Amino acid sequence: MTETYPAPVVATAGSADPAAPLVVLLHGRGSNERDILGLSGALPEGAAYAAVRAPITEGGGYAWFANRGIGRPVAESLAGTMAWFRTWLDGAAPAGRPVVLVGFSGGAAFAGGLLLSDPGRYAGAAILYGTLPFDAGVPVTPGLLDGTPVFVAQGEQDRVIPAELLDRTWQYLLGESSAATRSRRDPGGHGISARTLTELGSWIDELAAGAARTADRDAPEAPARA
Numbered sequence: 001m002t003e004t005y006p007a008p009v010v011a012t013a014g015s016a017d018p019a020a021p022l023v024v025l026l027h028g029r030g031s032n033e034r035d036i037l038g039l040s041g042a043l044p045e046g047a048a049y050a051a052v053r054a055p056i057t058e059g060g061g062y063a064w065f066a067n068r069g070i071g072r073p074v075a076e077s078l079a080g081t082m083a084w085f086r087t088w089l090d091g092a093a094p095a096g097r098p099v100v101l102v103g104f105s106g107g108a109a110f111a112g113g114l115l116l117s118d119p120g121r122y123a124g125a126a127i128l129y130g131t132l133p134f135d136a137g138v139p140v141t142p143g144l145l146d147g148t149p150v151f152v153a154q155g156e157q158d159r160v161i162p163a164e165l166l167d168r169t170w171q172y173l174l175g176e177s178s179a180a181t182r183s184r185r186d187p188g189g190h191g192i193s194a195r196t197l198t199e200l201g202s203w204i205d206e207l208a209a210g211a212a213r214t215a216d217r218d219a220p221e222a223p224a225r226a
Contacts, residue, residue, distance in 0.1 A: 017048065026054075032062055143178045
């Protein structure tokens with residue numbers, strides 16, 4: 001039976017330019033779009049930010065997928081919510097507009113699933129204090145993310161995400177995935193540190209600058225005047 005999800009609820013901030021890079025903020029399990037939109041105040045001003053509410057009601061908040069256990073999505077649920085998200089994204093950011101995914105905790109697993117399913121769709125992805133969705137119906141093959149910008153951050157004392165999933169995520173992104181990965185580990189636990197937020201902002205700035213150079217290079221030349 002196909003699950004029916006509600007229309008996306010989206011909170012926005014930052015640039016209103018429809019050509020500006022779109023940074024999609026994906027909240028953790030049990031949270032909501034307003035909570036994670038607060039990150040935008042510490043991130044680059046030139047980007048547009050869209051915080052999307054996950055489609056599954058969970059307690060007083062929302063979730064991106066049904067779980068088999070912490071950090072272990074049910075494959076069918078993940079496939080359904082990713083299709084729902086892509087329908088929204090294709091309307092919000094037509095092909096050619098750079099899209100960067102930033103996911104925290106459960107949102108990190110969702111961002112990872114989106115990236116692994118279609119690496120060419122995204123300018124980059126940040127996997128913050130979470131795991132990739134291993135054994136959940138998305139490919140995790142060698143070289144899959146060849147050259148794709150990825151930012152991964154973890155807390156050394158994180159007791160929320162299972163240690164084996166954090167380690168597997170770290171090893172894959174810095175090794176066999178072939179992604180262009182920037183990484184950092186904090187001495188803290190399951191929460192975004194000030195240093196991580198600063199580095200995330202620098203990383204987004206670099207992606208935006210790269211996208212602007214690509215757009216300038218690909219723009220048609222103006223006809224010469226007589």
